[in-house]
Amino acid sequence: MLKNLAGLWRHRALAYVLVARELKARYRGSVLGFFWSLLNPLLMLAVYAVVFAVIFQGRGAATSPYALFLFSGLLPWNWLSTSLTDAASSLTTHGALLRKILFPAEVLPLVAVLAQGLHFVFALPVLLLGLVLGSLGTFGPRVPLGWPLVQAVPLLVLQGVFVAGIGLLLAALTVHFRDVKDLLATALSLWFFATPVLYTLAEIKQERVRAVLLLNPAAPLFDAWRDAFFYGRWIEASRWGVLLALACASFLVGYAFFDRLRDSYPEAV
Amino acid sequence: MTSAVRARGLSKSYRKWGRTRAFGTLKSALLGRSLGAALVPSEVVAALSDVSFEVARGETFGVVGPNGSGKSTLLKLVAGLFKPTSGELAVDGKVSALIELGAGFHPEISGRENVVINGVMLGLTRKQIERKLPEIIAFSGLEDFIDEPVKTYSSGMYVRLGFAVAVHVDPDILVVDEVLAVGDEAFAHRCLDTIADFSRRGKTIFFVSHSLVLVEELCDRVLYLENGRIKALGDPRETLAKYRMDVAAGAGARLATEHRKDQEILLRTAAEGGETALRAGETSAQRDAAHFLEGAKGSDAPGAAAAVERADSHTPFKENPPLPDTSRKQESQQGVDQPLEQKIPPGPDEKARRWGNRAVEVTGCRLLDSSGAERYAFRSGESLTIEISVAPRISTADFVFGIGIFTPDDVCVHGSNTEIDGFLPERLDGPATARVTLPRLDLGSGTYLVDVAVHSRRETPYDYWREACRFQVDSPDRNAGLYRPERRWTFAGAVSVSAR
Numbered sequence: 038m039l040k041n042l043a044g045l046w047r048h049r050a051l052a053y054v055l056v057a058r059e060l061k062a063r064y065r066g067s068v069l070g071f072f073w074s075l076l077n078p079l080l081m082l083a084v085y086a087v088v089f090a091v092i093f094q095g096r097g098a099a100t101s102p103y104a105l106f107l108f109s110g111l112l113p114w115n116w117l118s119t120s121l122t123d124a125a126s127s128l129t130t131h132g133a134l135l136r137k138i139l140f141p142a143e144v145l146p147l148v149a150v151l152a153q154g155l156h157f158v159f160a161l162p163v164l165l166l167g168l169v170l171g172s173l174g175t176f177g178p179r180v181p182l183g184w185p186l187v188q189a190v191p192l193l194v195l196q197g198v199f200v201a202g203i204g205l206l207l208a209a210l211t212v213h214f215r216d217v218k219d220l221l222a223t224a225l226s227l228w229f230f231a232t233p234v235l236y237t238l239a240e241i242k243q244e245r246v247r248a249v250l251l252l253n254p255a256a257p258l259f260d261a262w263r264d265a266f267f268y269g270r271w272i273e274a275s276r277w278g279v280l281l282a283l284a285c286a287s288f289l290v291g292y293a294f295f296d297r298l299r300d301s302y303p304e305a306v
Numbered sequence: 307m308t309s310a311v312r313a314r315g316l317s318k319s320y321r322k323w324g325r326t327r328a329f330g331t332l333k334s335a336l337l338g339r340s341l342g343a344a345l346v347p348s349e350v351v352a353a354l355s356d357v358s359f360e361v362a363r364g365e366t367f368g369v370v371g372p373n374g375s376g377k378s379t380l381l382k383l384v385a386g387l388f389k390p391t392s393g394e395l396a397v398d399g400k401v402s403a404l405i406e407l408g409a410g411f412h413p414e415i416s417g418r419e420n421v422v423i424n425g426v427m428l429g430l431t432r433k434q435i436e437r438k439l440p441e442i443i444a445f446s447g448l449e450d451f452i453d454e455p456v457k458t459y460s461s462g463m464y465v466r467l468g469f470a471v472a473v474h475v476d477p478d479i480l481v482v483d484e485v486l487a488v489g490d491e492a493f494a495h496r497c498l499d500t501i502a503d504f505s506r507r508g509k510t511i512f513f514v515s516h517s518l519v520l521v522e523e524l525c526d527r528v529l530y531l532e533n534g535r536i537k538a539l540g541d542p543r544e545t546l547a548k549y550r551m552d553v554a555a556g557a558g559a560r561l562a563t564e565h566r567k568d569q570e571i572l573l574r575t576a577a578e579g580g581e582t583a584l585r586a587g588e589t590s591a592q593r594d595a596a597h598f599l600e601g602a603k604g605s606d607a608p609g610a611a612a613a614v615e616r617a618d619s620h621t622p623f624k625e626n627p628p629l630p631d632t633s634r635k636q637e638s639q640q641g642v643d644q645p646l647e648q649k650i651p652p653g654p655d656e657k658a659r660r661w662g663n664r665a666v667e668v669t670g671c672r673l674l675d676s677s678g679a680e681r682y683a684f685r686s687g688e689s690l691t692i693e694i695s696v697a698p699r700i701s702t703a704d705f706v707f708g709i710g711i712f713t714p715d716d717v718c719v720h721g722s723n724t725e726i727d728g729f730l731p732e733r734l735d736g737p738a739t740a741r742v743t744l745p746r747l748d749l750g751s752g753t754y755l756v757d758v759a760v761h762s763r764r765e766t767p768y769d770y771w772r773e774a775c776r777f778q779v780d781s782p783d784r785n786a787g788l789y790r791p792e793r794r795w796t797f798a799g800a801v802s803v804s805a806r
Binding site: 050051053054055058061062065121131133135136137138139140300303304 | 320382387388389401402405406409410412414415422423426427428429431432443513528624
């Protein structure tokens with residue numbers, strides 16, 4: 038396993054062309070092309086701004102302005118959920134490759150995570166625009182805007198590694214149990230509500246509920262995203278340690294599982 | 307190290323992951339048992355067992371065998387796609403597999419981008435592939451379409467592009483699996499040229515094909531697999547001869563079974579009355595082919611005419627028990643006046659396949675080889691004997707035995723009878739057989755049909771069986787045509803050739 042893991046770096050050229058292919062293929066034939074990566078989140082932000090400014094008013098001060106609060110959590114969540122969906126089916130949809138070409142299978146789920154990660158990165162300027170407008174008070178209470186934003190870069194890497202581990206695990210499972218794909222949709226919506234995207238853990242008053250929600254390995258991550266984007270707070274070293282441990286654990290477990298079943302893919306997909 | 311591929315005791319088993327099992331195991335795996343235990347296969351199918359061979363560097367190595375013999379598995383093992391279950395496999399050098407051309411092309415993006423991606427997948431760096439790009443595009447002949455999305459390509463264009471990439475990866479070992487079966491004639495030639503060129507440059511080629519002619523042409527040595535085991539390994543001529551013989555034997559066994567079933571159908575119509583058969587015969591006998599059997603103008607001997615008249619005037623005796631003892635046996639078994647078979651009206655096919663007044667009845671037809679054994683698959687150049695069994699209802703001195711060999715599309719290959727070959731009938735008073743031997747069956751590959759007949763010298767058919775037998779011929783040459791004679795070439799003048 039360690040040898041394979043070390044060899045992962047050698048496949049970067051392959052990963053690069055495959056990610057580029059995913060992006061090119063996605064926007065081929067559409068008039069606006071790459072602009073959709075910007076336009077989609079922009080439209081989403083506009084919808085939230087209107088909905089929460091006009092229809093759902095009066096949430097707590099901690100999450101105000103809610104449109105920006107929601108947006109700063111929803112973007113990373115979309116990355117997480119879309120990459121897991123893509124990664125889970127990556128081996129089965131590219132079965133022809135695995136059967137016909139000597140091909141490093143782990144590249145496929147990783148490409149799914151990376152390609153969705155790029156969409157997330159393309160959406161960041163929109164979030165930034167929102168935050169700039171928010172700091173001017175456009176959406177209500179002013180949001181702080183400053184250096185804590187740079188924490189997004191390490192968070193990006195940590196979430197990538199964290200999601201890649203789960204993606205590898207799901208991809209390997211889907212090869213043998215096609216049911217995983219259907220289960221995943223439900224599991225993701227459950228996970229969405231268990232993760233502080235629509236709310237912050239600080240809002241939860243019942244201690245027991247909070248303790249349960251804290252067991253969610255994605256909770257520290259999304260708390261961190263909030264702090265970096267919305268609250269403009271620095272994340273303490275201990276929390277970085279937890280995030281790093283979670284990401285590494287996820288990746289190692291996922292990769293070990295994937296590697297164990299490696300030889301079965303060309304025959305089973 | 308001079309060997310490019312070395313296999314020792316190589317075995318590969320496939321696991322059977324039951325379809326219905328999957329959901330059950332996920333559930334039970336989650337409920338109790340460990341997930342690891344659920345992923346252990348229950349059933350194992352051996353695709354290759356204990357295969358050992360060595361391929362020298364620069365050698366063109368052929369693999370033949372019937373479907374399911376393990377050829378593709380061996381190929382995927384050599385290509386590194388599958389891991390051997392047991393045994394050793396050492397592959398020295400970069401392998402490029404022409405297993406499925408264009409595998410991994412993305413339909414939405416252009417041919418050019420797909421070439422780059424495919425090249426990287428096959429192990430080139432991006433720089434290398436960018437450098438080779440013009441060459442690859444030129445080789446594929448798709449300059450005008452290279453920037454169109456691949457989904458607009460025809461399947462031929464798709465394969466051409468895939469082939470162009472695969473051969474430009476510059477492998478040490480080229481693995482080729484039936485790629486020549488796709489694409490048009492020109493493309494097939496280009497593939498062959500490329501493979502020959504590889505061979506000239508000292509590359510190792512691992513070649514799997516059902517085209518034995520190609521294998522014999524290209525390969526230095528041939529491995530013959532059957533049921534995952536080595537049946538033969540060595541000189542292409544010998545190995546392929548062995549394979550051909552086995553195929554012929556298999557086909558022969560199948561054809562013999564078919565032949566027996568066929569004879570039963572024809573014999574069932576034997577008990578049928580002469581009148582309907584005769585009427586059917588009048589029209590069917592007009593077909594061109596029949597003239598070979600009946601074409602020899604009989605002499606005007608009055609005895610012959612009398613015999614025919616006698617046969618015709620005796621049509622009422624169809625109500626008498628027919629002569630062949632098969633029918634009589636049926637009668638006694640069933641204990642009724644008429645055999646059951648008589649009441650079954652023959653299908654239109656059977657009627658058209660058999661006609662005549664049955665004054666003399668054909669009771670069977672077999673094909674024999676030179677040793678006298680019954681056989682229905684022959685190799686070109688072997689001897690063939692056609693045996694006709696007959697039983698007359700009355701004694702007669704007017705009879706001609708005839709045979710005809712046809713292709714399935716009704717081209718007459720040969721037709722002859724005892725009249726043409728100069729025999730005068732003297733007497734026929736009981737069950738008899740006639741054999742005609744063709745000492746050399748110089749025919750090309752294919753299926754051939756045999757008609758047999760017995761008729762009067764004035765062409766009145768007693769019993770004509772169309773397609774009484776069929777046999778297969780296997781020839782070692784490609785495009786041999788129907789006739790495959792022995793050839794001798796001589797050359798004169800400013801020309802020089804050498805034997806391969």
